[in-house]
Amino acid sequence: MGRAPCCDKDSVKRGPWSLEEDATLKSYIQNHGTGGNWMALPRKAGLRRCGKSCRLRWLNYLRPDIKHGGFTEEEDNIICTLHSQMGSRWSVIAAQLPGRTDNEVKNYWNTKLKKKKQLLTGNTSNATTKSDKMIYSHDHMSFVSKAEPHSFVTSASSQPQNLTDISFGLSSASFQGSLGNSDPVQLYCPGLMDVSEFGATSKNSSTSTLIVSLSQDSSSNISHSSSFALDKFVSLAGNGYVDDSGVLTGWGFGSSRPYGLDNSLIFPEKLDGGFGPTCYPNMGDFTFTDIKSQGVVLDPNVINQY
DNA sequence: AATGTCGTCAACCGCCAAGAA
DNA sequence: TTTCTTGGCGGTTGACGACAT
Numbered sequence: 001m002g003r004a005p006c007c008d009k010d011s012v013k014r015g016p017w018s019l020e021e022d023a024t025l026k027s028y029i030q031n032h033g034t035g036g037n038w039m040a041l042p043r044k045a046g047l048r049r050c051g052k053s054c055r056l057r058w059l060n061y062l063r064p065d066i067k068h069g070g071f072t073e074e075e076d077n078i079i080c081t082l083h084s085q086m087g088s089r090w091s092v093i094a095a096q097l098p099g100r101t102d103n104e105v106k107n108y109w110n111t112k113l114k115k116k117k118q119l120l121t122g123n124t125s126n127a128t129t130k131s132d133k134m135i136y137s138h139d140h141m142s143f144v145s146k147a148e149p150h151s152f153v154t155s156a157s158s159q160p161q162n163l164t165d166i167s168f169g170l171s172s173a174s175f176q177g178s179l180g181n182s183d184p185v186q187l188y189c190p191g192l193m194d195v196s197e198f199g200a201t202s203k204n205s206s207t208s209t210l211i212v213s214l215s216q217d218s219s220s221n222i223s224h225s226s227s228f229a230l231d232k233f234v235s236l237a238g239n240g241y242v243d244d245s246g247v248l249t250g251w252g253f254g255s256s257r258p259y260g261l262d263n264s265l266i267f268p269e270k271l272d273g274g275f276g277p278t279c280y281p282n283m284g285d286f287t288f289t290d291i292k293s294q295g296v297v298l299d300p301n302v303i304n305q306y
Numbered sequence: 307a308a309t310g311t312c313g314t315c316a317a318c319c320g321c322c323a324a325g326a327a
Numbered sequence: 328t329t330t331c332t333t334g335g336c337g338g339t340t341g342a343c344g345a346c347a348t
Contacts (some may be wrong), residue, residue, distance in 0.1 A: 016342080018318070039333065055334075056317070091336060106337070107315050 013048045017057055020049060025054055026062045034058075061102045067099025071108055079113060084287060 013021075028045035035041060039051035047054060071079070075097055082093045090102035090109075093115075097105065 050318090052319095052334085055319075059335095060316075088337060102336075111314055112340095183307075191328080248310075 011048070012042075012050045012053070014053070015051075017061075021049065022057070024064060025049075025058060027064075028059060055102075060103045065099055066101065071100075075100070076113065079109060081174075083109060083113070 007066055017025075024047055032044070034055075035044070037051075041047075042049045042051055042054050045054075049057075063078075069279070078096055079093060082089075082096060086092060088106075090106040091295040093104045094100050131220040
């Protein structure tokens, strides 16, 4: 036996709200509040609507502090950063954007930002098919192209987990130089700009760290070039670590910035009961040596600018 | 002008967690 | 302690408008 419906679907109105319904709901809530009971509200307000529907209409549209209209570039950056950090936790992301609702942020991501992200991966046809994949395990990482889904193994679970959230076109990246502890790192990614997703660090703070973050400006058609502006490089530094259970945690830029120099740095929090969607498991043995062996080269000139 | 395709976004669905009974 | 109710959330759907053919 299934769950009982929250309301009788035959007796309530569904679909788009009319102006009259909006006015009724708004007026009722402004005069009486929600009363802490959305289920009872429509009856009290004289609406033939499900309580859930009323709640959604109020929270997503009628609330006086809702900000309607296009997203700013700053909001874009915040959404991208937080989404990379915590995945699809839209309510949490929306909470960082005054006047925006989780639904609005979610829609915006799905219609605009996700596409941008897909462009950066070189994929324009399918959200789940990535042009290039990065795979890693305890002791290696590599780039592979046009691949079917890969998996990696975490030290905590020893179970393969699909890499659904980490991929980008790094196959042509160049990377040279060396790193000291907590040196900022920039990864030169021809054709790729800004932020996004992937981080690695070591089990203790005495070894190298790496973050790769990418996105692509769809209006540009950048070919390999050495004249990128600084902010076109991925940059990183910080004090993240992988704890004993293999969860990457505790990342920051200096003492004040939770994210990267260009908002590119994102690290997942450890979630109770397992890895969150963007919780990158153990990369404790992932070092630059490994990266170099795969032909990824750090540009020392870029490092020196920090 | 008619039809098809795509993008957007409001609204709904169903699951889960918290708290009340 | 268990069961039930409700709120909250993320995923998905479907209506509608814009644009392309």
